[in-house]
Each structure stands twice: as structure tokens, then as C-alpha cells.
Amino acid sequence: MSGLKDYTNSQVASNREKVEYHVREILKLIGEDVEREGLLETPARVTRMYEEIFAGYEADPRDVLGVTFDEKHEELVIVKDIVYYSQCEHHMAPFFGKIHIGYIPSGKIAGLSKFARLVEAVTRRLQVQERITSQIADILEEVLSPNGVMVVVEGEHLCMCSRGVKKPGSKTVTSAVRGHFRNSAALRSEFLSLIKE
Secondary structure, X not given: OOOOOOOXXXXXXXXXXXXXXXXXXXXXXXXXXXXXXXXXXXXXXXXXXXXXXXXXXXXXXXXXXXXXXXXXXXXOEEEEEEEEEEEEOOOOOEEEEEEEEEEEOOOEEXXXXXXXXXXXXXXXXXXXXXXXXXHHHHHXXXXXOOOEEEEEEXXXXXXXXXXXXXXXXXXXXXXXXXXXXXXXXXXXXXXXXXXXX
């Protein structure tokens, strides 16, 4: 898997037989014939998928920012349109979208690819969009000590699109603001206008 340096969820890997057994049992409980050709390898495929989509549990999101650099730049830096995929902790249904991160360094920056790694570490686990948004902002604030951070997360949730109210195409947008962004409407407006371009 690109992004998390090919991390996989070792809990799933070390419990492969148990996970496969339980997937097989769920298939039986929903009325499927687990012996039919199309389902023979499904428990193993689902287990391998879990190793990948839950790889975030293997990474400490604070560590993925890696080495930081001293830099005098104290103007707005934006990394936008970072695509993510996660799993809703309420229904275990996928949700996905884009994350936009803006920060004002206070003498310390991180490599730009590290922001995508941070997103992967936070989203590749059972999550809710609101927590993803806050965690990314809080981790950036903790590790980089910037003058300000703003994170906007857009998400389409299959638990809302394919079941329940069944409203495909609806999007949820969450934001977190820290530091200078919290006190400056102009700064928030600049960030929002730049992520829309």
C-alpha cells in the first residue's frame, strides 16, 4: 500500500485463520452458500483487505511526519486534495473523500509527502470524519508547533448513501481550526478560497 510504507495490520495477519473463520460464519449467517465457487476464497480476500485498510493501527500518526526542518517561512502552506479512504466505526462501511491541510509555520516545516502519510495513518482504521479532522489538526499542532492550522475534510459516506436514508452524492464537510486561524476570519477565508481553486 502506498502511503504507509507498505504497513499492514499485524493483528489481522497474526489472526488470519480466526478472521477467515468469522468471515465465513458471517457469510453463512446472511444466507450464503460458502461452498459456491465465487465465495470459496472470499474469507481469505477479506482478511487480506483488512490487513491493508486497517494498516493505520500499525503507525503512530505523530511519527509519520518524520524529520522536520528549521525554516523561516511563516506564510500559509497548503496541501490540498489528499484523497483518503476510511471505514465508519458505526457500520464498518467505507467513506472517502479529500482532505485539505493549511498551516502557518513558526520556524519548523515537514516534508510535503508527510502530510499524505499522516492522512493515511489517521484514516486507515475505524473512524468518524469528525475525529479524523480534529486528530490531524491536533497532531500537526503538537509536532510542528505552527502559528496556526486549518483542516477541512470532505467525505461521502456509504453508510448514508447505500443504506438508511439512501442519499447518494451527499457530502459531509468538517473543519478544525487552531491558532491564528481561529482568530482571523481573513486567514480562514484565504485558506478556503485557495482550496477551491
